[in-house]
Every structure is written in structure tokens, then in C-alpha cells.
Amino acid sequence: MSFSSILGYFLGGYFALVISLFMLSSVVPVAGFAARTLSAYISIVICATYGVLASIFLRIVGREQIAQWTTARAFKYVMAITIGITFEVDDPKRHLDTVRPAVFIGNHQSELDVLMLGCIFPKYCSVTAKKALKYVPFLGWFMALSGTIFIDRKNSKDARQAMAGAAKEIQTRKQSVYIFPEGTRSYAKDPGLLPFKKGAFHLAVQAGVPIVPVVAANYSHVLYIKDYIFRSGKIPVKVLDPIPTTGLKPEDVDELTRSTRELMLKEIVALTQKVQNRPIAIPATSGDGVVHASGADATLS
Template sequence: MAILAPLLYTILSIILSIPLLTVLGTLLSIPLLTFIARCTASFFCLILCASYGVLASIVLRLTGNGGLSQWTVARAFKWTMYVFTGVTFTISDPSSALSTRPAVFIGNHQSELDVLMLGCMFPRYCSVTAKRSLQYVPFLGWFMLLSKTVFINRASNKEARAAFSNAVTTMREERQSVFIFPEGTRSYAKEPRLLPFKKGAFHLAIQAGVPIVPVVVANYSGVLDVKRRRFERGSIPVSVLPKVETKGLKAEDVGELLERVQRDMEAELKRVSQVAVERGVAVKGEGVTGMKDAVKQ
């Protein structure tokens, strides 16, 4: 009890400080206060859901449902983030591509907020890929280790190929899907654009003989702008494109496949970003003005 009481007091203090800072920042027109409040809330939600994920992963593994670990934690993160930050992502999937299993899901990578995007769209029986160093992060790393995350050592091509080889086996034997950000890093773009794609996701899909499902997130620099220390409420649109079959393709087809998928995603990114502007998603600051101009090009 001597340890538990201070811990509960700290958690309660954090919870109470978040709305206070948000209200003060709004009333006083100080974006930095709301930025600090929502960043604190996001970190709190991440630790809370990762802790839940450790327990959920153990229980689900014992019951033979380990493939659902990341899905159940994703949904928990979606709702806790909505309650504490007022930010969410709305998913449009007219072709029901998210139900494809197994598949390689790919998406554009803008910022740390993409973790919430995964919380809102993540399909059942799917795992993320992540850099290997994350497995050593308390709570988050423990959860990722227990929930079939595909860890990639970017410094070693040999280890990266081995990780993808294991992923191919898992996808074939357990029908487990994988989500990858093919840009490989966060873009922090203030306009709808993509960084050059890496080939790993496309090699994986061809080797496993599974479809690629592109997930396109509207530019949300008007909601989160890390460099300008702005973090606003908003509902960010996400468009899921029809699946792209890879059966019959070989390694030499990767380049053409990559270019075609990236071209389709770039076109959809401009379209869905315009939808975000028209929807009035956190239309504040210079980032959105820049986004409007870029979308019109």
C-alpha cells in the first residue's frame, strides 16, 4: 500500500491536469499549453494500453487467440485517446479490403499520431513491424514482444531478411497479416506528399503470395504539428484502397509494383486531404493553409 498510494496519486494528478491545461490553453490562446496537455494525455494512454496489452496478450495466448492481441489493444487505445485528446480517425473502406486475410497492409507515415490511426483501423489477426530497439522500452516493448510484432534490425540486412522470412512463414501457416510503413520513417509533412517507398513490404507480399492493401491517411498537419508545438482536436479521414494482388509476381516485379502502388496512394492522398480541409479538421495555423495550396496543385 505504501507504494500503491503515491502511484495512484500520480495517475490521478495527471488525469486532472490534462483537461485543466487544455482549457487554459484554449481560453488564453496559448497553443503550447494544449500541445503539452494532449502530448501528456497521449503518453498516459499509450502506457495504460500497453500495460493492458501485456495482460491481454498473455491471456489470449493461453486461449489460442494470440493473433488478436494487437487488435484488442488497438481498439482500447482508440477510445482512450478519443476521451483524453478529442482526436480520432474515420475509416472509409468501400471495398472491405480491411477484411482481407492474410495481407500486407501499408500506410503513409506522418508522425507519432499514426499509432492512433492504427488503433482506429487495425484489423483482426494483424501484427505491426517495428524497429528492434522498441522491444527494450518498458511496457510497450513487453506488449510488442508478446503480441507477434515483427522486429526489424535496420542496421543488419541479414537480420532484416531473416525477420521477413519468419513473417512469411507465419503469414502462410497462421494467416496472420502484417502492417508496414513503407516510407520507413515519419515525414512530418505539412502538405500531402509521400517519401520514397522502401521495397521490403513488396518483397514480403510477393514471397508470401498475399495481397497488398494500401491505407491512405489525410495530411493532418492542422491537427498535429510537432515542430510548431500544436496539437488540436479533430477527426482525420482515412481511405482504404482496394487490395492489390501479388500472385504470379516475382522478385523482379517489385520495382514496377512499388511504383504503381505509390502512384495510386499519392493520388488518393491529395484527394482525401482535400476532404479533410473541406471537413474543417482543425483548420488552424499555417500548416492547413499550406495543405490547401498543395492539394489544389
């Protein structure tokens, strides 16, 4: 049996299973969770394959800076069809299109944030990754081909050293980056933020570029893994005004991190109140909401 035949049987069975689970979801709600999960996985595979091919082509024609943008847009349209979820972006001043280069930051709730990135990702922007990933087969190749900004943390004793090379790349290539300063997914049922790591803020200060916060409403009513909730829906996202870093020094990073987190938290609560139509108090924060550490691994998200 040929590879194409095996692939055809696999895809046919996969899609039949997904459709069956969707049909069963009206009787067994958890079947809907399984159906959308399987749909999301196959969507990611399809878009990742497209992303590799697009990155190779764009690298050849000298346009690798938009490779991650075009891959992100593929996620937006494919996953809107397969799982019925989209993020509605409120960016009246068109900061996503006009502020460049910049360090874009956002709250990180779950794996669904891949789709959020697909809806908001600026055109000349990339994610960041530690330099060691550059040499990992397939993943590292895609990252390198698509213009990822790599952070060299080898033998670094603090975040400022680790960010030096990345800051220079941002300046010379005029390439923005997108970072989740929480450093990990929160899986929160109610709106909130984990303490912020300072890597994104060190990077913005060193590069002398603005920070642009992007906040998504809490979407536990759409996806909440612990309760097997995975529904279709529209989730609001708001792009806040850029925060300038010109003239700031490393010693200003703690306050910059704290004040930015406080601003984002207020906006997340306001957005969530609007979409869920219920009053929500701003959650209390232990300490100042900033991770205080000197090591690059501890401060870089």
C-alpha cells in the same frame, strides 16, 4: 508511504495538471498542445498496460493473433476521449475484415499514427519487427506474446533473405502484417510521401499475398509539432483495393513499389483537399520514389 499511495498522488497531480492546461488553452494556445500531449502519453501507458495483460490472457487461451487488434481498439476509444481525435475509416468493400492474409501499408506522418492504427487495425494482423527486438525486456515480451511477425536480418545480404521466414509465417498462420513503407515519420505540413523502402513489397511477393494500401489525409491542421498545433478533430482514412502479387517475381518489386506509391500519393492529396477544403497539387517526386539498396536494413521498414 505505500506504492499505491505514491501512484495515487502522481495520477491525481497529473490529471490536475492536464485539466489546468486545458482551461488555460483558451488564453495561451500552446497550453492546449501541452495538455493533449500529456493526455496522449498517459493514454498510451494505460493502453500498453492493458495490452500486456490482454496478450498474456489471449496467449493462454490460444487467441494471441487478435492481441494487437484488441490493444489497438483500446487506443481508439481511450484516445478519442482524452484528446478528442478520431480517424474516420472509409472501407466500403470491407477489405479490412475480408482480405486475409495480406500486407497492409500506410503513410506515416507522426506519432499520432498509433491512433490511426487503433481505428483501422484488422483483427488477424500484427506489426513487423526485427528479430533482435524479441529479446528486449518488456517490449520484446509484449511483441512475442501478441503475435508480432519477426524479421530475421542476421547475416542477411539482401531483403529477400530477410523476408523468407516472415513470408512463411504469414502463409502458415494466415496472419496479416501492417508496415509503413516510408520507414520513418514524415512530419509533413502538406500532403506527400517519403521514398518507399521495398521491404513490404518483397514480403508480399514472397508470401504471395495482396498488398492493401491504407491512406490517411494529411492532418497538419490537427497535429503539427513544429508549430505546437494539437487540436481535436476527425481525420479521414481510405482503404484502397487490394493489389494482387500472384505471379510476381523479385525483379517486379521495383515497379510494384513505384506504382503503389504513386497511387497512394494521389489518394492522399484527394483526401486532404476534401478535409481541408483547398486545392492541392500533387507534389513532385525526386526519382521514382523508391529506395534502391541491397541491404536488408536499408529496404525493410
